[in-house]
Amino acid sequence: MNLRLIAIGAGVLIILSLPLAGAMAGPDFAGQDDGKGGGLLSTLGLSDPYRPKGKPSPAARPAQPGPPVQPRTDARCGPEVSSQHGVEAQTCVLVGEGSTWGRSYYRNTSGRALDAVLTMMGPAGRTVQIRCVVGPGDEPGLCETPRDDSAGGPEGYSAVAEFAVPDDEGALLLRSGSNSPAPGDG
Structure with missing residues (x-):
């Protein structure tokens, strides 16, 4: 019984490897046109898209597009704080x-679940406030205000987040600020 399964498995592997063996047997592995449809790279759709069929690869070709360049973002953060x-x-x-x-x-x-209120204060009394629902769990999350046109340098801004129980009492559990002193700094 086991010998029969081994023979069937070997036969399936041989049948499945025939197309790959035929593609590799072609004289051209770089995808050049050999009159039979190309070599392995061409068969797998990996031939050089910048080279015309039957011609050598040029020394210079257009730059490949890469991931978009992310704009620079500067951050001024307060310390990591935690509550009991x-x-x-x-x-x-x-x-x-x-x-x-x-x-x-x-x-x-x-x-x-908790409520978080994030307040962003800027020059000339500019203030933006947003409320976020903070679900329970060990996964990190974030609460973010909308972006606003800058008015002056970053030193003129500060942000404070307050985490509280979402009930009538609204017991404050934690306050975190962008320019809070580190614990022990007084």
């Missing part, structure tokens, strides 16, 4: 492409 209630956060002011916005990174292991 299972909430960790770090709040930052971000600046990039003429815009400024606030972002708070968090992790909520308290076992219950």
Whole structure:
């Protein structure tokens, strides 16, 4: 019985390898036209798209498009803080492409959903505030204000995130700021 299964398996492997062996037997592995449809690379659709069939590859070819260049973003962040209630956060002011916005990174292991209020304060009394629902779990998340046109340098901005229980009492569990002193700095 086992010998029969081995023979059937070997036969299937031989049948499946025939197309690959035929493609490799072609004289051209670089995808040049040999009158039979090309070599292995051409058969697999990997031939050089910049080379005309039957001609050598040119020394210079157009640059391959790569991933888009990400614009530079500068961040000024306060320290990572945590509470005895299972909430960790770090709040930052971000600046990039003429815009400024606030972002708070968090992790909520308290076992219950929380409310977060992220407030971004800027020059001349400019303030933006956003409320985020912070689900329970060990996965990190973020709360972010909309981006606004920058008015002055990043030092004129600050952000504060407050994490609280979403009930009538609204017990504050953690406050995190972009320019808070590190613990122990006074």
